[in-house]
Amino acid sequence: MLYFSRFKMILIWLAVAATVILAAPNLFSASTLAKLPDWVPKRQMTLGLDLQGGSHILLRMDPNDLIKDRLETTRDEIRTRLRDAKIGYSGLAGSGRAVQVRITDPGQVEAAKTALKTLTDPVAAGLFSGGSVQEMSLDDSEPGLLKFAFTDAGIKYRTSTALAQSLEVVERRVNELGTTEPIVQRQGDDRILVQVPGLQDPQRLKDILGQTAKLTFQMVDQSMPVQDALNGRPPAGSSVLYSQDDPPVPYLIENRVIVSGENLVDAQATYNSQTNEPVVSFTFDSKGAARFGQATSQNVGKLFAIILDNQVISAPQIREPILGGSGQISGNFTAESANDLAVLLRAGALPATLTVIEERTVGPGLGEDSIHAGKVAGVIGSILVVVFMFVAYGFLGFIANIALAVHVAMIIGLLSLLGATLTLPGIAGIVLTIGMAVDSNVLIYERIREERRNGRSVIQAIDTGFSKALATIVDSNVTSLIATVVLFWLGTGPVKGFAVTFAIGILTTVFTAFTFTRLLVSIWLRRARPKELPRAPVTFVPPGTRIPFMGIRRWTFALSSVLSILAVVLFMTVDINYGIDFKGGSLIEVQAKDGTADIADIRGRLSELNIGEVQVQQFGDPNDVLIRVGTQEGGENAEQTVIDKVRGELQDHYDFRRVEVVGPTVSGELAKQGTIAMLIALLGILVYVWFRFEWQFAVGAIIATVHDVVMTIGFFVITGLEFNQSSLAAILTIIGYSLNDTIVVYDRVREDLRKYKRMPLPQLLNNAINETLSRTTLTSVTTMLALLALVLFGGEVIRSFTLAMLFGVVFGTYSSIFIAAPLLILFKLRPETATADVEKPVSGGKAIAI
Numbered sequence: 001m002l003y004f005s006r007f008k009m010i011l012i013w014l015a016v017a018a019t020v021i022l023a024a025p026n027l028f029s030a031s032t033l034a035k036l037p038d039w040v041p042k043r044q045m046t047l048g049l050d051l052q053g054g055s056h057i058l059l060r061m062d063p064n065d066l067i068k069d070r071l072e073t074t075r076d077e078i079r080t081r082l083r084d085a086k087i088g089y090s091g092l093a094g095s096g097r098a099v100q101v102r103i104t105d106p107g108q109v110e111a112a113k114t115a116l117k118t119l120t121d122p123v124a125a126g127l128f129s130g131g132s133v134q135e136m137s138l139d140d141s142e143p144g145l146l147k148f149a150f151t152d153a154g155i156k157y158r159t160s161t162a163l164a165q166s167l168e169v170v171e172r173r174v175n176e177l178g179t180t181e182p183i184v185q186r187q188g189d190d191r192i193l194v195q196v197p198g199l200q201d202p203q204r205l206k207d208i209l210g211q212t213a214k215l216t217f218q219m220v221d222q223s224m225p226v227q228d229a230l231n232g233r234p235p236a237g238s239s240v241l242y243s244q245d246d247p248p249v250p251y252l253i254e255n256r257v258i259v260s261g262e263n264l265v266d267a268q269a270t271y272n273s274q275t276n277e278p279v280v281s282f283t284f285d286s287k288g289a290a291r292f293g294q295a296t297s298q299n300v301g302k303l304f305a306i307i308l309d310n311q312v313i314s315a316p317q318i319r320e321p322i323l324g325g326s327g328q329i330s331g332n333f334t335a336e337s338a339n340d341l342a343v344l345l346r347a348g349a350l351p352a353t354l355t356v357i358e359e360r361t362v363g364p365g366l367g368e369d370s371i372h373a374g375k376v377a378g379v380i381g382s383i384l385v386v387v388f389m390f391v392a393y394g395f396l397g398f399i400a401n402i403a404l405a406v407h408v409a410m411i412i413g414l415l416s417l418l419g420a421t422l423t424l425p426g427i428a429g430i431v432l433t434i435g436m437a438v439d440s441n442v443l444i445y446e447r448i449r450e451e452r453r454n455g456r457s458v459i460q461a462i463d464t465g466f467s468k469a470l471a472t473i474v475d476s477n478v479t480s481l482i483a484t485v486v487l488f489w490l491g492t493g494p495v496k497g498f499a500v501t502f503a504i505g506i507l508t509t510v511f512t513a514f515t516f517t518r519l520l521v522s523i524w525l526r527r528a529r530p531k532e533l534p535r536a537p538v539t540f541v542p543p544g545t546r547i548p549f550m551g552i553r554r555w556t557f558a559l560s561s562v563l564s565i566l567a568v569v570l571f572m573t574v575d576i577n578y579g580i581d582f583k584g585g586s587l588i589e590v591q592a593k594d595g596t597a598d599i600a601d602i603r604g605r606l607s608e609l610n611i612g613e614v615q616v617q618q619f620g621d622p623n624d625v626l627i628r629v630g631t632q633e634g635g636e637n638a639e640q641t642v643i644d645k646v647r648g649e650l651q652d653h654y655d656f657r658r659v660e661v662v663g664p665t666v667s668g669e670l671a672k673q674g675t676i677a678m679l680i681a682l683l684g685i686l687v688y689v690w691f692r693f694e695w696q697f698a699v700g701a702i703i704a705t706v707h708d709v710v711m712t713i714g715f716f717v718i719t720g721l722e723f724n725q726s727s728l729a730a731i732l733t734i735i736g737y738s739l740n741d742t743i744v745v746y747d748r749v750r751e752d753l754r755k756y757k758r759m760p761l762p763q764l765l766n767n768a769i770n771e772t773l774s775r776t777t778l779t780s781v782t783t784m785l786a787l788l789a790l791v792l793f794g795g796e797v798i799r800s801f802t803l804a805m806l807f808g809v810v811f812g813t814y815s816s817i818f819i820a821a822p823l824l825i826l827f828k829l830r831p832e833t834a835t836a837d838v839e840k841p842v843s844g845g846k847a848i849a850i
Helices: 006-027 030-034 063-084 106-115 152-176 202-210 226-231 286-298 335-347 364-393 395-418 424-453 458-490 493-528 549-573 599-607 636-650 664-692 695-719 725-755 761-771 773-793 799-826
Strands: 054-061 089-095 098-103 122-128 131-134 136-139 145-150 183-187 191-197 215-220 238-243 250-260 264-271 278-284 304-308 311-314 326-329 354-362 585-592 614-619 621-629 654-662 839-841 847-849
Touching: 006 395, 006 493, 054 063, 054 152, 054 202, 063 089, 063 098, 063 106, 063 145, 063 152, 098 106, 106 145, 131 152, 152 183, 152 191, 152 202, 152 335, 191 202, 202 335, 202 354, 202 636, 215 286, 226 238, 226 250, 250 286, 250 304, 264 335, 278 286, 278 335, 354 636, 364 395, 364 424, 364 773, 395 424, 395 493, 424 458, 424 493, 424 725, 424 773, 424 799, 458 493, 458 664, 458 725, 493 725, 549 695, 549 761, 549 799, 585 636, 599 614, 599 621, 599 636, 621 636, 636 654, 664 695, 664 725, 695 725, 695 799, 725 761, 725 773, 725 799, 761 773, 761 799, 773 799
Parallel strands: 238 311
Antiparallel strands: 054 191, 054 354, 089 098, 098 145, 122 131, 136 145, 183 191, 215 250, 215 304, 238 250, 264 278, 278 326, 304 311, 354 654, 585 621, 585 654, 614 621, 839 847
16 A cells, blocks of 8 residues: 555656646736746635625526517417408407417318418427427317417427527627626526626616617607507507606607618617717618618608617607718717617617516625635635644644645636636635545544554554545545535526535545555655654553443433424524525625614604614624625516615725525525435435445434534524525535544444444443544544634635534534444344443442443
8 A cells, every 4th residue: 555656756746747737826916827838737725705705696588478579479470461362351350378279261261271371380390308499289179269378398499599589689789788707697497697797887787687678669659649549549650659758759750660670780889970969970881771761761851769678768850861871879878878879770679578686796806805704714714724734743743734725726726727716615615625624634544543553563553544434535525525516506696616626626535545655655655664652742542542422422412302303493483594595585795885884764764665674783893884785576677776775875995795586486495406406415425335335324324413513503593693605605615524433433334343243232332432442533533623713714604604613513523423323223233232232340349331
């Protein structure tokens, strides 16, 4: 185990050097890297929106809009085809998912079917599921009545096509804003995710993304006054539309579209040469120019309307034919609104309305604070772990610390290489893996010490320690990895960033602790040729410790049962402080521009906005305030209205550092995903432990883990900490960590079962726990030191996450000793001795049970 060929040594050092080189660019600024030669690696970690600021917006397309538009198109097509075929009809109407028409002459029914046959012809051959789709079906069961209904496959096809088109439009709109490295991705069947780093004005982005931008040029109907149309009924073929003014002005508009935005080839924000007012100049393609020129030539002196999303922008008079294929759109524009309209027109119209169902915006100031807090927590956590390892193991601890530095460099290097996004929870993941990275070293070193106490030579003890620790290291890390994979699969945003970082940390831990540390130890052995293992300044758990853990198992079972029942009762009777991730609503963090924030004033001003339940509390520093607004009854659009109202009320005196809006659709999905994630993680771990051990071990490990989850949920209920996606990440990480501890104990139990065939099970369990007690204690201490640094210095944003993790580590260690191990007695792992207590004689001839 300790021999390394020259080739293998070279490979290990090359791997270490490569990751260090990949990680190095993160130590320098972008301007410094730009001065270096091209062959030097320059790729840095991508910072998440919570670290560099920006907006995360999830848009949903409403299929009902598509169906409505398609119904209108189908109705017009039926009218046109029947008229061209000179077929009489009546009752042409559309509702729901169908359009129907009655043929007045029964003898023309077959001719009508022939004229309308194309409506039921298959479409999208080869583009949808590798075949064709019948978009509409015909029902002619009632004599003379033809009913065309959309099929489920047709609606799915239209939705998929429209989403693809919307994705292109959204991407063009975002790119037109000039932002750097935006992300526009399709999610599911009806959603689009937009992430724009460093965006300063998220409201402008939402306005641009949420607007359909259907531009049309239509004639104003001047056959009657608009007021008469409002009081009575508009003429056939005309409708009343309103302007964008405040108050809006009504116009009577002909339904016939002269030219639409589809015929535009360019649109630019410019200034009117006469009035110097901002306007939008547009240019048509040849077809649009011809139609626009013909219409303006035939209607000189009349009014025509420029309409955007059924609102009249302007209605100028046609003074002379416009034949050049270009013109100007004037209105009450500012320079920015004119530019935004030009962006919308250049990008094209959306086929359906997109609704914001989730928004997470972080200001650049908060991002800088989070980076600083993460760096401070990381440095302090690293120092605490490094000092503790040196105190616990002396020179071997020094070697472990070198491996720990390489471990951190490998995480950063791999994150840079993969282009993974580093989030604030991701920083927490790095700090946490610093505490857990030494876990494998502790396991190896404690095993080495044990083998040395059993009489092996230094070299034999080290060789055997590495060899026997390998299986335990793999088993304990695989269980953590299972929970992390589930977290990545079902998590979103920063939580997924934590999962990526933590998973990379788990993999690099195995390499640095087992391979790199073993290489360093072998080099030390060859050069120093020690006669004894290095002494540690402090011995935390004396060798030969014999604590009768199984003697108090009934008390610990009773205590855990009472606490678990209490936690469940509290969860069912006391409302847990769910964050907006799970109950919907809005969360806004603001910072006073001058002096201390006035919470009472904020609460009073917001209570007058009629936005429902509002909670205002201090958050971190005296000038920081956290505002929570409950879910709105009006759905996703109402949630966005709340943000506009709060921003309008407070923006003069407060900076908006963070805005999160989760609509009812997303919150329900996140709650469902959270439940599924925990169940899948537990099932995966159960299967793995069952595969590696016997069924008693698997069931015992799951019960102990469920105990830790229940305790953690009780902790959230009692403390009132907010339970959000990060809290769910904490629970899943606790599941992995608790199993990590349990696997180590179980691995020693399995080893002792083979070694001591006749030893009563309670005594065997006592021996196994005592033999691994130093490892369990030291690992928990190193992890808690790293978490404590996060709690104290990591900032308010992740405090609930780190507090839950700290609590979970304590109870995970407790359950491994006092729950998981005693359950093996209850499950009769050794039936013949499962209920036998071990008795030792004491003075007076009596015996005590342990």
